[in-house]
Amino acid sequence: MLYLRQASGIHAVYFGRVRVMPNKTLLERITSDPRILAGQPVLRGTRLSVAYILRLLASGATVDEILQEYEGLTAEDVQACLLFAAETLENIACSRPTAYP
Numbered sequence: 001m002l003y004l005r006q007a008s009g010i011h012a013v014y015f016g017r018v019r020v021m022p023n024k025t026l027l028e029r030i031t032s033d034p035r036i037l038a039g040q041p042v043l044r045g046t047r048l049s050v051a052y053i054l055r056l057l058a059s060g061a062t063v064d065e066i067l068q069e070y071e072g073l074t075a076e077d078v079q080a081c082l083l084f085a086a087e088t089l090e091n092i093a094c095s096r097p098t099a100y101p
Contacts, residue, residue: 021076021079023083023087026076026079026080026083027080027083027084027087028044029043029044029076029077029080030042030043030044030050030080030081030084031043031044037049041084043073043077043080043081045072046070046072046073048070048073050081050084050085053066053077053078053081054081054082054085057078057082063075063078066078
């Protein structure tokens with residue numbers, strides 16, 4: 001599976017087919033509640049943190065392996081974690097003051 005980012009949203013390419021899901025719709029899958037995992041961002045309706053899913057991917061797990069291990073998760077849930085991480089990094093980069101010589 002390949003993810004392509006465009007202004008209209010994230011495009012996931014599945015074996016030659018393109019599935020478009022708007023960014024806002026994906027990000028609605030992520031929630032934060034101080035009563036669940038001390039407020040860490042999690043996939044809605046689970047106790048699986050975004051960071052945990054990202055670490056699984058970083059350690060070499062495939063999306064299919066994650067989906068097999070965690071019944072009820074969808075490819076879009078994993079996609080939402082990737083988008084959340086990208087958006088968070090962009091927000092951090094944009095909030096840093098620019099250094100002037």
